[in-house]
Amino acid sequence: MKRPAKDTADSQRKITRRGLILGGAQAGFMTLLALRMRYMQVEQADQFRLLAEENRxxxxxxxxxxxxxxxxxxxxxxxxxxxxxxxxxxxxxxxxxxxxxxxxxxxxxxxxxxxxxxxxxxxxxxxxxxxxxxxxxxxxxxxxxxxxxxxxxxxxxxxxxxxxxxxxxxxxxxxxxxxxxxxxxxxxxxxxxxxxxxxxxxxxxxxxxxxxxxxxxxxxxxxxxxxxAGRVMRELxxxxxxxxxxxxxTVDNELQAYVNDRLDGESAATVVIDCETGDLLACASSPNYDPNLFVRGISSADYKALLENKYRPLPNKAVQGVYPPGSTFKMVTALAALESGVAVPGDTVYCPGHLRVGGRRFHCWKRAGHGYVDLHRSLRESCDVYYYDMAQRAGIERISDMARRLGLGVVHDLPMTSVSQGLAPTNEWKLESKGSEWLRGDTVNVAIGQGYVLASPLQLAVMTARLATGKMIKPRLIKSINGVEEAIEPPEDLGLNENLLRLVRKAMYAVSNSNRGTAYRSRIVEDAFKMAGKTGTSQVRNITKAERARGVTRNRDLPWERRDHALYVNFAPFDKPKIAVCVVVEHGGGGSTAAAPIARDVTLQALYGGEPPLTAYPTADRARIKEQQERLRQIRPDRHKDKSDRA
Structure with a gap:
């Protein structure tokens, strides 16, 4: 049967419409594809070129x-x-x-x-x-x-x-x-x-x-x-x-080397500070260690040797180590009493060899006592009883305030690790840390740098520089960065009575230069470089009543770790201070015998800018000093060459 013409025409129209739709879709897809290809090949060409180059x-x-x-x-x-x-x-x-x-x-x-x-x-x-x-x-x-x-x-x-x-x-x-x-x-x-x-x-x-x-x-x-293959062909x-x-x-290389050599064989620390700028001229801790061992990883054997050394070479004793300052603290106690007005320079105290406080005897180092002493004599001969009395008059708060004013019990801003704060104790501190009230006996102990008070060699050097100048000397380690000098701010005045400071300095001068002074044997005889100082001995053990009755055991008869620490602080020259020095010898015994000779030698080395002449030393010392200088020359002969040879 023949299909009607009308149906045939409708069918053809549908086919034509579908073809147009399909063709349009295909054309649109091809257009989008072409645009995408253009975007990737032209606009993103640099990015894909980089991705390709990253393969090589x-x-x-x-x-x-x-x-x-x-x-x-x-x-x-x-x-x-x-x-x-x-x-x-x-x-x-x-x-x-x-x-x-x-x-x-x-x-x-x-x-x-x-x-x-x-x-x-x-x-x-x-x-x-x-x-x-x-x-x-x-x-x-x-x-x-x-x-x-x-x-x-x-x-x-x-x-x-x-x-x-x-x-x-x-x-x-x-x-x-x-x-x-x-x-x-x-x-x-x-x-x-x-x-x-x-x-x-x-x-x-x-x-x-x-x-x-x-x-x-x-x-x-x-x-x-x-x-x-991954082989580098060239650098582009x-x-x-x-x-x-x-x-x-700020450290002086030759002085630092000398101090390290002079401390050889001791567990000790020495700090030398410029009294005008606060520059640290030397800062040594003994024994030291070679930092080159650590750069690429220290061996187990080397590290074990450092850890097991009883003299503890790893900690920086000069800024990290804290010690009872012993009699080097007596200037703090004296100024606290004098500045507050509870005592005057002419006051005398009778020393029978002890002072009874609260039913307990606090002993002077001199068993027979010093008799009547004033500020000058008490510092010169290091009488303890005088300071027991001054401390009770002043009280712990005034003593601690003076300590901080002179640089103790504070952290000094230096680019070094583990810079210690030390401790200038107060009643509030004891309540918080010990849970008990401050006692009179605590104040008496602090008076002579024992008990709770602690200081680092750096702090004691700063204290000495401030006493010498009356200025708020601040320690400094960075001299310049990329050739640009670091600014030095003029130090502020401490605000202490200058007349009182002169009396303290004069007494410190007597410590080193009077034949009754505790450091007389370690004096400097060169008039231009005479120093003022103070010895200190801090106990690390308790002395029982029975031991005192039979006689206190001498340090040399004790095991090393039970001996007293030896300390000495000084500034020089006395008339115009240039440097301040602190020496601490751990378990060295007496400050006058162990620390003062080192401090005297370091002071002369710093002031002369090299090996001092034997005439700067007391006559009785010159033979020993000559032998010592020869020994140090053998340790490091290059350092002792004439400066003209090194120039």
Whole structure:
């Protein structure tokens, strides 16, 4: 049956409409595809070109040179020494173990370092350079370079590593650097990308860590082209980083070296401070340690030796160690009483060898007593009873206020780790820390620098500089940064009665220069450099009533760790103070016999700017001093050369 023409026309119209719709859809799709292709090929061409180049171009960080550290005269204290090492990039190496096997045939690989490198190659990003061999020789570097085609991902490099030419002389001041640890990263918010480079060195203690941001610098970058095997073909370009800033410290290299040598064999600390600027001219803790041992990881044997040394070489005794200041505290007690008006300079106190307070006897070091003593004689001969009396008049609050005014019981702002606050105790402090009220006996103990009061050698040196000048001298370690001198603020006046200070200074002069003074044997006979000082001996054990009855055991008859600490503070020259010195000898016995001779020698060395003439010493001492000088010359002969030879 023939289909009607009308139906045929309708069918054709439907087919034509569907075709148009389908064709339009196809055309639209092709248009979109063309536009997308144009977008990707033209507008995103640079991005995709970069993605393609990343298959053969690596961008690597270039660690900056760490800022150097110099002494006040320009002598190098910390520098950067060239160090050859071999690094590996995991994603360029392919079969890491195969490459390591080949490398081990050319270079002797340290097992511990290799173990660490394997761990880092697994854990860190694939494009991170990991050190697989460190401190390699030039010959080893050459062998690796020659065999580079067979060592994909391996790069021989010349880096910089920290070196301390003075060895232990500056270990406690400057500290040392070491590889960045996980603990370091945890303590830093948003760590610099540099710190993620394996074994990148940062400051760990001392000035190195306190001035880390100044010394570190800013990383540079380099683009290198690598082939399909991961071998570096060429360096495309390099952007230099910014080296860390150089720092000049106030310490005098020769004086610091002398002090370290003079303290050799002792567990001791010495601080020398400039009375005008507050510059630390020397700051030594003995025994010291060589910071170079720590730079690339100290061995277990070396570290164990340091830990087991009973003289404790690791802590910085000069700023971290705190000790009962003993009789070096007596100037504080005297000024607290005199300034407050509860005593006058002419007051005398009778010393029968003890003072009874609250049913307890507090003894003077001189069992028979000193008789009637005033301020001058009490300091000159270090009578304890006079200060027991002055302390009860003044009270602990006035004594502690005076101590802080003179620099004790406060943290001095220095870029060194573990700077101690010490302790200038008060009634409130005892209530909070001990849960009990302050007693009269506590005040009597503090009067002579015993009991709860504690001070560091740094604080005692600051105290002495303030007594010598009447100024608020503040210790300073940084002299300049990148050649720009750090500003020195003129010290404020202490606000103490100058007449009282003169009386204290005169009494301190008698300590060293009167034949009845406790430090007379350690005096300076050169008129231009005569010093004023104060001895101190602080007990580290209780002396029982029975022991006093039969006679107190001499220090030399006690085990070392039970002997008294020996202290001495001084300033010189007396008429125009230039330096203040503090010496603490742990378990040294008496301040006059153990600490004062060291302080006298250090003072002369500082004032003369080198080895002093024998005529500066008392005649009876000259033969011994001559032998001592010859011994010190043998320890470090270069330091004792004539300055014209070194110029």
């Amino acid at each position: 171009i690596n961008i690597r960080l270039i660690p900056p040179a760490r800022g150097r550290i110099f002494d006040r005269t320009g002598a190098i204290v910390a520098e950067n020494a060239p160090s050859y090492r071999i690094t590996m990039v995991r994603e360029d190496a392919g079969d890491v173990e195969e490459v390591i096997t080949r490398l081990s045939k050319l270079v002797e690989l340290d097992p511990d370092l290799l173990k660490r490198a394997r761990r880092e190659l697994k854990e860190l990003r694939g494009d991170t350079q990991v050190t697989v061999a460190d401190r390699v020789s030039w010959d080893e570097i050459s062998r690796v370079a020659v065999n580079a085609p067979a060592l994909p991902g391996i790069t021989p490099e010349v880096g910089l590593s920290r070196h301390y030419p003075g060895g232990g002389d500056y270990g406690h001041i400057v500290g040392y650097v070491g590889a960045v640890s996980d603990r370091d990263l945890e303590n830093i918010d948003a760590p610099d990308a540099l710190l993620l480079i394996p074994r990148f060195q940062i400051g760990k203690i001392g000035l190195e860590v306190k001035m880390e941001d100044t010394l570190r610098g800013t990383a540079g970058t380099k683009r290198v082209e690598v082939n399909a 370009d390099r952007k230099k980083g910014v080296a860390g800033q150089d720092i000049q410290i």
